Structure formats: C-alpha cells, structure tokens
Amino acid sequence: MKRFAELYAELDGSTSTLAKVDAMRRYFQSAPPQDAAWAVYFLAGGKPRQAANARVLRDAAREAAGIPEWLFDEAYHAVGDLAEAIAHMLPDGPVDDTLGLDAWMRERIGMLKGSSPEAQAAMLQQWWGALDWRGRFVLNKLITGAFRVGVSRLLVIRALAEAFSLEPQLLAQRIIGYTDARRNPDAERFESLVSQPDLYAASAADAGRPYPFFLAQSLQEDPAGRLGAAQDWLVEWKWDGIRGQLVRRQGATWLWSRGEELVTERFPEIADASFALPDGTVVDGEILAWDAQAQRPLPFAVLQQRIGRKAVDAKLLRDAPAAIVAYDLLEHDGQDLRERPQVERRALLERVMAQAAHPLLALSTLVTADGWEEYARLREASRSNGVEGFMLKRKDARYGIGRTKATTRGEWWKWKIDPYTVDAVLIYAQPGHGKRASLYTDYTFAVWDGRPDGGRALVPFAKAYSGLTDEEIRRVDAVIRRTTTEKFGPVRSVTPTLVMELGFEGIQKSPRHKSGIAVRFPRILRWREDKPVAEADTLASLHALLGQGG
Amino acid sequence: MRRTTRPGANELVMLRPEGLWCEAGGFFIDPWRPVDRALITHGHGDHARNGSAAYLAADASAGILRARLPGASVQTVPYGERLRINDATVSYHPAGHVLGSAQIRIEVEGEVWVVSGDYKVEADRTCDPFEPVACDTFVTESTFGLPIYRWRPQQEVFDEVNAWWAANAAAGRASVLFAYSFGKAQRLLAGVDPSIGPIVVHGAVEPLNRAYREAGVPLPDTRLVSEVKDKSVFRTALVVAPPSAAGSTWMRRFGEYSDAFASGWMRLRGARRRRAVDRGFVLSDHADWPGLQQAITASGAHRVIVTHGYEATMVRWLREQGLEADFFATAYGGEEGAALSEEGADGTGNDAAAKRADAAAAAGGAVVTDTAATDAVPTDAGSTTPNPAAIDESALSADHGEDDATIGRTDLA
Numbered sequence: 007m008k009r010f011a012e013l014y015a016e017l018d019g020s021t022s023t024l025a026k027v028d029a030m031r032r033y034f035q036s037a038p039p040q041d042a043a044w045a046v047y048f049l050a051g052g053k054p055r056q057a058a059n060a061r062v063l064r065d066a067a068r069e070a071a072g073i074p075e076w077l078f079d080e081a082y083h084a085v086g087d088l089a090e091a092i093a094h095m096l097p098d099g100p101v102d103d104t105l106g107l108d109a110w111m112r113e114r115i116g117m118l119k120g121s122s123p124e125a126q127a128a129m130l131q132q133w134w135g136a137l138d139w140r141g142r143f144v145l146n147k148l149i150t151g152a153f154r155v156g157v158s159r160l161l162v163i164r165a166l167a168e169a170f171s172l173e174p175q176l177l178a179q180r181i182i183g184y185t186d187a188r189r190n191p192d193a194e195r196f197e198s199l200v201s202q203p204d205l206y207a208a209s210a211a212d213a214g215r216p217y218p219f220f221l222a223q224s225l226q227e228d229p230a231g232r233l234g235a236a237q238d239w240l241v242e243w244k245w246d247g248i249r250g251q252l253v254r255r256q257g258a259t260w261l262w263s264r265g266e267e268l269v270t271e272r273f274p275e276i277a278d279a280s281f282a283l284p285d286g287t288v289v290d291g292e293i294l295a296w297d298a299q300a301q302r303p304l305p306f307a308v309l310q311q312r313i314g315r316k317a318v319d320a321k322l323l324r325d326a327p328a329a330i331v332a333y334d335l336l337e338h339d340g341q342d343l344r345e346r347p348q349v350e351r352r353a354l355l356e357r358v359m360a361q362a363a364h365p366l367l368a369l370s371t372l373v374t375a376d377g378w379e380e381y382a383r384l385r386e387a388s389r390s391n392g393v394e395g396f397m398l399k400r401k402d403a404r405y406g407i408g409r410t411k412a413t414t415r416g417e418w419w420k421w422k423i424d425p426y427t428v429d430a431v432l433i434y435a436q437p438g439h440g441k442r443a444s445l446y447t448d449y450t451f452a453v454w455d456g457r458p459d460g461g462r463a464l465v466p467f468a469k470a471y472s473g474l475t476d477e478e479i480r481r482v483d484a485v486i487r488r489t490t491t492e493k494f495g496p497v498r499s500v501t502p503t504l505v506m507e508l509g510f511e512g513i514q515k516s517p518r519h520k521s522g523i524a525v526r527f528p529r530i531l532r533w534r535e536d537k538p539v540a541e542a543d544t545l546a547s548l549h550a551l552l553g554q555g556g
Numbered sequence: 557m558r559r560t561t562r563p564g565a566n567e568l569v570m571l572r573p574e575g576l577w578c579e580a581g582g583f584f585i586d587p588w589r590p591v592d593r594a595l596i597t598h599g600h601g602d603h604a605r606n607g608s609a610a611y612l613a614a615d616a617s618a619g620i621l622r623a624r625l626p627g628a629s630v631q632t633v634p635y636g637e638r639l640r641i642n643d644a645t646v647s648y649h650p651a652g653h654v655l656g657s658a659q660i661r662i663e664v665e666g667e668v669w670v671v672s673g674d675y676k677v678e679a680d681r682t683c684d685p686f687e688p689v690a691c692d693t694f695v696t697e698s699t700f701g702l703p704i705y706r707w708r709p710q711q712e713v714f715d716e717v718n719a720w721w722a723a724n725a726a727a728g729r730a731s732v733l734f735a736y737s738f739g740k741a742q743r744l745l746a747g748v749d750p751s752i753g754p755i756v757v758h759g760a761v762e763p764l765n766r767a768y769r770e771a772g773v774p775l776p777d778t779r780l781v782s783e784v785k786d787k788s789v790f791r792t793a794l795v796v797a798p799p800s801a802a803g804s805t806w807m808r809r810f811g812e813y814s815d816a817f818a819s820g821w822m823r824l825r826g827a828r829r830r831r832a833v834d835r836g837f838v839l840s841d842h843a844d845w846p847g848l849q850q851a852i853t854a855s856g857a858h859r860v861i862v863t864h865g866y867e868a869t870m871v872r873w874l875r876e877q878g879l880e881a882d883f884f885a886t887a888y889g890g891e892e893g894a895a896l897s898e899e900g901a902d903g904t905g906n907d908a909a910a911k912r913a914d915a916a917a918a919a920g921g922a923v924v925t926d927t928a929a930t931d932a933v934p935t936d937a938g939s940t941t942p943n944p945a946a947i948d949e950s951a952l953s954a955d956h957g958e959d960d961a962t963i964g965r966t967d968l969a
Contacts, residue, residue, distance in 0.1 A: 018825065019835065073703050074876065080869050081704045086826055094704035094823065097846075443826040 007110050008103040009037060010045060011144045017155045026157060030165030040108035043196035050159045052185035057118040057149045058126045060088060066127035067092040070134060083496055086443020089146030093139045102136040115148055160408050170200040178218040178407050214260030216251040217288065217336050221409040222397060222418035229398065229421060230378040238401055240348060241373045241381060243393040244420055245331055246306050247294035252330055254280055254287040274318060275366055276330050282362035286340030289332045296329035298365045303392045307514045332359055333370035336405060344405035388423045395422035425509035426551055428543045429534055431464055432504040435486045436497045446486040447471060447479055451508060455545040465545055467521035470508055473530030505534040505542050513551050523548055568662060568669050571884045576671060580664040581644030585671050588887040597673025598657035599624055600738060602888045614648040617656025619767040651675035652686030653841050654739030655768055661689050670855060671695040677847040678710060682742045682773050688854035696852060698865035699842040700820050707844045713837050714747035720816060720835055725753045725792035730813035734799045737761045739841050740818055741796050742768045742775060750776035753792035756784055760798045864888040
C-alpha cells in the first residue's frame with residue numbers, strides 16, 4: 007500500500023501532465039506485476055463494488071476517533087470527502103505498511119465484503135491504526151470505490167507505453183475491457199497488457215475487442231473561419247443517443263458503449279440485426295430509441311428507459327425500440343480501416359449497409375449544402391429533427407484515438423445548436439466536493455409559477471453545479487451564507503436574491519418532478535446580476551419549450 | 557469563587573464593542589477599537605491594532621510592537637512578573653504562538669482568568685514554549701477546532717521542505733515558499749537546512765527577521781530579493797514570501813520555480829488545490845485539535861470561553877465533556893487576518909466581524925450563543941453584492957463560526 011499511496015500522493019499533488027506520466031511510469035516499472043495490475047485498473051477508471059458501506063466506515067471511524075456523530079458530520083462537511091475526512095480524524099500510530107496492493111485487495115478488502123458490520127468495523131480500525139493518513143485515505147478510497155485522482159485513461163496509456171516501449175495505439179486497444187468489473191486484475195493480465203506485440207496472445211475473450219473511440223472536438227466559432235471550405239467536409243446530423251461500436255467477428259456479435267461497457271444483451275434487437283453484417287465488420291455509430299417506420303429517432307427520454315435495464319422484456323422492446331445509426335466503418339473483411347481517409351471509409355460503409363439492408367441498421371445520412379452559410383440555416387432545424395446539431399468530419403480524416411488536441415486542423419467537430427436558456431432563481435445551495443468542499447457550489451434553481459390564490463411561487467426544476475468562475479463562486483457563496491433562512495443537513499435554503507441564466511439541452515415532461523418537467527444537462531451560463539428576482543422566467547415559459555422537440 | 561453559567565455583566569472579563577474588557581483592571585485585552593489602555597497578547601494585526609493610548613505587552617514582543625505601532629506608547633513586562641493594575645493582578649505567560657506571544661493571566665479577589673490569545677502547544681525554537689497556567693476560566697481560540705486538524709511533529713515538515721528545496725535546487729529552479737511574514741516565516745527559516753542553498757526573502761519578511769534576531773533568536777543568513785543582482789542565485793534558492801506575493805508580477809524574476817504554501821489549512825487536499833500551489837506544507841502556529849484539548853485540560857478551568865475559529869463546534873464539544881462553555885464574538889481572525897493587515901489592508905478583513913461583535917454586545921448580552929454571528933468572513937466585507945434580505949444574524953440556526961470561511965480567508969491573505 008505504501009508504494010501505491012505514494013504514487014497517489016504524487017498524482018494528487020501535481021498539476022503537471024508530464025510529472026503524472028513520469029510518476030506512473032516509475033511505478034509501473036518498479037511495482038510487482040500483481041500490484042501494477044490493480045494500479046492500472048484503478049487509474050484507468052475501474053470501479054469495484056463497494057466493499058463496505060459508508061455507514062460502517064463512518065461508525066468505525068467515529069468510534070476510533072472518539073467523537074460524537076454531529077462532530078463527525080461537521081468535520082466531514084469541512085473536508086467534503088468521506089475517505090479524506092476519516093483519514094484525517096484518526097490519530098496516527100506506529101506505521102506498519104508492507105503489504106502490497108494486490109494482497110490488500112484480495113486478502114483484506116476482499117474479505118471485508120462478506121463480513122458482518124461488526125467484523126468490518128473491527129478490521130477497519132485495525133488497518134487504519136497501522137497506516138499513516140495517506141495510507142488510510144487511499145485504503146478508504148479503495149473500499150468505497152470512489153477513486154478519482156485527475157488521471158485520464160489516456161495518461162495511463164502514455165505511462166504504460168513509456169514504461170514498456172509499446173505503441174500507445176496498441177495499448178489503447180488492449181486496455182479496453184480491462185476495467186470490466188467482472189474480472190479481477192492479476193499479474194497475468196497485466197503482463198499480457200504490456201507484453202511485446204509478438205508475444206501477445208489474443209485469447210478468445212479478446213475476439214470481441216473494439217477499437218478505441220475517436221471523439222470530436224467542440225466547435226465554438228463559425229466554421230468558415232476555422233475549417234476552410236465546406237466541400238472538404240462530410241456533414242451529418244449529431245445524434246443524441248449512446249455512442250456504440252458493433253463488432254461482428256467469428257460468427258458472433260459484441261455491442262460496446264463508449265464507456266467500454268458491453269451492452270449486447272441490453273439491445274437484443276440490434277444484436278439480432280447485426281447478423282445481416284458479414285464477419286470481420288466493425289461499425290461505429292449511435293444507439294438510439296428509434297421509430298423504424300418513420301426512420302427517425304425518438305426522444306432521448308425513451309432511450310433512457312433502456313439504459314441501466316439489464317432485463318429486457320417484450321413490453322420494453324415495444325415501448326422503447328432501439329436501433330443503431332451507423333456513421334463509420336472501422337473494420338471490413340477483418341482489415342483495420344482506421345488509417346484510410348474518411349470518404350473512403352464512408353463509401354465502404356454505405357456499401358456494407360446497403361447489402362445488409364436491415365431496418366434497425368440505419369445509415370447516418372450525409373447533409374449536403376452549398377457552403378457554411380447554408381449549413382448554418384439547415385442546422386436551425388436540428389431540434390425539430392430530434393438531433394443536437396451537426397457533426398463535421400474532414401474528408402481525409404483518419405480515425406484517431408480519443409479526443410485529439412485542439413490543433414488548427416481538427417478532424418472531427420461537433421457543431422451543436424445553442425442550448426435552451428432560462429433565467430432561474432437560486433433557492434437552495436449545498437457545498438461541493440473535493441476542491442469545492444466548504445464552498446456552496448451546488449445549487450437548486452426555481453422558476454415562477456402561479457398559485458391558485460392568484461399569487462405566485464418559486465417551483466424548483468433543476469440543479470446545476472458548473473458554469474461560474476472561481477471569483478463568482480466565492481461571491482455567490484458569501485451571499486448564500488448571508489441570506490440563509492433554514493438549514494437541513496448540508497443544504498441551505500436562502501432568501502431568493504440570485505438570478506442565473508441556465509442552459510440545458512433538452513426538456514421532457516416528468517410526472518416525478520414537482521415542476522412537471524425535467525431538463526437535460528442543465529448548467530449555469532451566466533449570473534444575471536442585472537435581473538431582479540421578480541423578472542425571472544416562469545414555468546409556463548418552460549412548458550412552452552416542450553413543443554419544440556428535444 | 558463565583559460560578560456563573562453565562563458571561564455577562566459583572567464578569568471579570570466582558571465583551572464590549574471595543575474588545576474584551578476587564579472592569580476591575582480598567583483595561584482592554586487585544587481591543588479592535590482605540591481605547592485608553594490595551595493589554596496585547598501578541599503582535600499579529602488582528603490582536604494589536606493602532607490607535608490606543610497605551611499598550612502593555614510581554615518583553616519579547618517589544619521589538620515587534622514598536623515596529624508595528626510606530627509612535628505608540630508601549631510598555632513591556634517579563635513573562636511571569638505580577639503587576640497590579642487597579643484591582644487586578646496581571647501577568648504574562650508564554651503562548652508559544654510567535655515571538656513575544658502571551659497568555660494574559662488576570663486575578664481579581666481570588667478568581668483567575670487566562671486570556672490565551674493565539675497559541676500552540678508544540679515547542680518551537682523561535683519563541684518561548686506554551687506554559688499551562690491554572691485558572692478558573694480559560695479563554696481560548698479555536699482556529700483549528702475540528703478533529704481533522706492534527707499536526708505531525710514539525711521536524712517531519714521541515715524535512716519535507718528540505719527535500720522539496722533540494723530537489724528543486726538540483727533541477728535548477730527556485731523554491732518559492734509562501735508563509736505569513738510574522739512568525740511562520742521565521743519558524744521556517746529556523747527549521748530548514750541552510751546548507752541546501754541561499755535563502756532570500758521578500759521585503760515584508762526581512763523587518764521581522766531583524767526583530768527576531770535582535771530578540772536573540774538565531775536565524776540563518778537571509779538576503780532581500782531586491783538585493784540579488786545575479787538572477788542565477790535564485791535557481792538554488794529558497795525564497796520566503798508572504799502569500800499575497802503569489803500570482804503577482806513580483807514573481808516574474810524567478811524564472812522557473814516551484815511554489816509551496818506553509819499553513820495548517822494545507823492539511824486538506826481541497827484547500828491546497830484551491831491555493832493552486834505545487835506543494836502544501838502542513839505547518840501552523842495554532843494548536844491543532846488535540847493541542848486545544850490538551851491546553852484546556854492543563855488549565856484546569858471548569859469554564860471555557862471560545863473566541864475565534866470553529867467556536868460553536870468547540871463550545872458544544874466542551875459542554876458535552878462536562879465543562880461550562882460559551883463564546884465571545886470577537887474580531888480576531890487568526891494569522892490570516894493578521895496577514896491581511898500585514899499587506900496593508902489593515903482591518904478590512906475584520907470589519908464584518910467587528911460589526912457583528914458590536915451588534916452582539918449592543919444586543920445586551922455580552923455573548924452570542926449558538927449563532928453564526930462570529931464567522932469573520934472577509935468575503936462578505938469585500939463583496940459588492942447587495943444584501944436585500946438583511947437577515948437578522950441571531951435568527952440563524954446553530955452554526956459554527958467555521959462556516960468554512962476560514963479557508964476563504966487564506967485565499968484573501
């Protein structure tokens with residue numbers, strides 16, 4: 007644990023990408039492979055099941071620190087992170103930390119899972135007692151599974167590539183599925199991950215491995231200035247669903263989501279349809295709730311019924327039918343096409359899809375226009391078409407990995423329509439976490455709604471966390487403290503004085519919400535210091551947006 | 557011996573709009589407004605303010621106070637010496653906070669109060685160590701009054717600083733260490749290993765170094781940044797500067813550098829990230845949670861009055877431990893407040909607190925119980941946002957002066 011806790015401290019304490027990659031490289035080269043296996047797992051975003059629940063941790067920590075519950079809560083709210091709060095409140099004793107990460111995971115944390123709460127508390131207290139605060143902190147993170155340290159999967163890949171002299175592209179491909187919760191990391195998997203190409207044995211489990219997804223950059227300005235002539239670009243609608251890769255090899259099908267989760271079983275109709283594709287085909291596209299008759303997407307809320315539902319019954323298939331809209335071909339006849347230009351892949355894709363001719367394997371249509379101005383006009387129709395704007399793909403673009411740097415020459419861009427906006431009133435606030443712990447940064451917003459008695463009241467409809475500058479956050483925080491009327495736990499109710507312009511992507515009817523609506527991706531666009539509370543928007547104006555699609 | 561449940565009228569020490577008042581002695585302790593006679597615990601800006609007619613402090617504070625309160629009438633006494641001031645017997649005892657810091661013991665007709673100002677219990681080679689003083693009522697700070705604040709032995713911290721400095725020096729980049737000019741800076745200078753490289757300091761730090769040296773505290777050689785003509789010196793140097801220098805144009809001269817901040821607040825990862833420095837060294841001149849408990853127990857007091865910091869938390873905790881506990885709504889803000897005034901913004905950071913203290917005193921009772929009245933939030937004072945609600949502070953439900961503003965303060969320092 008000591009070695010891994012030190013790595014965590016280095017990663018946590020640095021803002022330099024170079025320093026982080028270097029710290030990981032040194033760790034991967036020096037740690038025993040079974041420990042490195044777990045380190046890759048956690049750093050690349052693996053999330054094991056929580057080994058003990060937060061209640062048990064809290065109670066065991068309170069008991070060990072000898073403090074009452076209210077004081078624990080005060081301390082926790084000042085820190086904003088349970089693992090860290092516990093690590094700090096326990097007294098230090100003599101440190102005995104020689105066990106490796108793998109042994110911790112298997113022999114200790116693994117044992118925690120099935121034990122009674124009393125036994126768990128006893129184990130935790132014993133382990134905490136032999137660690138310094140860093141060790142306690144990392145242990146708590148491993149137990150709760152909430153492991154975030156400001157390292158992206160791409161950085162892990164870079165570090166592994168440097169440590170073992172491998173191509174990052176190769177590692178990017180191998181690492182897919184590594185963080186799957188169903189398989190524990192071990193020395194063998196790690197050694198296979200970092201083995202030289204000629205020694206790499208593709209096991210049967212690897213047959214369905216997808217390619218790393220290529221991600222688009224967000225276009226903030228006018229495309230004419232940034233992207234040159236419109237005829238150098240392929241333009242498609244930007245679908246609002248789940249990015250997916252359909253892998254068809256060895257007579258079988260694998261459907262992967264962008265989160266590198268295997269979702270084949272959740273979309274059986276797409277899996278069935280995939281049999282229309284020849285072996286050795288990999289299609290990149292969007293999983294959508296789909297009106298097969300009209301050949302157009304259903305609202306995202308319909309798709310949401312399918313997300314997270316493992317058991318798919320006939321009723322769900324009927325109510326929320328899904329399809330995949332294909333927009334790229336990554337493998338054809340077993341050949342990797344990613345280095346070929348976009349237009350060439352597109353031509354092949356059209357041919358493959360035409361041959362398959364299946365209603366649930368749709369093709370993302372190309373939109374053609376005379377220039378960016380006309381595209382801009384066409385883009386206005388996005389909402390009524392149930393899409394989020396345009397995707398722009400350079401005709402000679404190869405299929406890259408992840409999100410490429412914002413160079414002058416980006417290859418895939420998303421050109422989204424402006425969000426819906428509404429001026430809303432801040433009515434509740436709660437402290438943030440991590441960097442924002444102990445600052446009020448999580449807000450609940452309301453709009454005006456008429457009451458039966460003729461007056462009007464503020465009805466909450468959205469929560470938003472981001473969008474203000476640090477300076478604004480500090481000022482808003484001060485106002486919240488000054489205008490607090492009530493507190494429930496960490497939440498403060500305030501006298502309404504703050505009006506913010508919120509942006510959001512979609513709006514749906516929702517009987518579960520008091521306001522009767524639910525909005526997607528709400529965030530703060532700006533603080534309307536110029537606007538009095540009385541002039542904030544109304545619920546009626548939000549309801550009026552319902553008709554506009556989304 | 558009198559026993560009371562609330563400090564109020566007829567108490568040995570009372571809260572007044574000007575500060576803590578001792579009727580029997582006819583003096584104030586660390587007043588935040590000009591008064592006739594001020595007894596000063598230590599020289600930080602939030603405890604030693606301008607404008608009073610006469611000041612009394614510990615001998616070791618003399619140099620600092622005369623530098624900070626130019627032209628003021630400052631008298632000093634040795635630690636431990638008993639003085640008769642009107643009907644009170646007064647003595648000063650080391651508080652271990654900074655050079656010259658003292659707890660003030662006041663005895664009237666057999667009843668003893670100790671006003672401890674700011675203190676820490678770990679011995680420090682730049683000032684006399686904290687001395688437990690037996691009393692009936694102990695007035696304590698609670699800057700770090702939460703159980704998450706536990707300090708490591710200071711040598712560990714100095715070792716970390718040395719390792720950081722040595723690694724930077726080896727890589728040819730300056731090591732810029734932000735620390736409060738009075739106290740923390742000298743403690744660091746006395747603790748680091750001067751054989752690693754040259755030590756240069758900001759113009760706000762050197763006058764205090766001088767005061768320490770004159771008081772007989774050995775410090776390694778230091779040079780003013782402005783006196784360094786050959787910029788290559790910086791590449792192996794430790795540069796000690798006040799937190800306000802962070803992000804200023806003053807920093808440009810160092811070329812490539814690594815920066816760090818030494819403060820108790822650096823204990824929390826979130827606070828360190830907000831600071832946006834490369835390293836946070838957890839070093840404080842205030843008592844940590846165990847230190848506060850230790851000092852309170854050692855005083856033998858049956859009654860504790862908490863001044864600034866996480867006061868509501870501390871009061872509730874102490875009551876649960878079976879002690880009588882209350883708090884005074886003061887305008888003290890720990891060294892962060894002091895750091896504010898150091899950088900020429902004297903008082904601004906504590907206006908809000910001073911006003912609340914006034915309001916509290918004016919409201920009749922000298923003490924505000926269980927309200928948020930004492931969160932000395934400079935962010936409030938600095939905010940331009942109107943406050944249309946004008947909520948009565950005492951209407952707020954139980955809060956803790958913490959209000960996390962303590963961390964906000966460091967940002968402003």
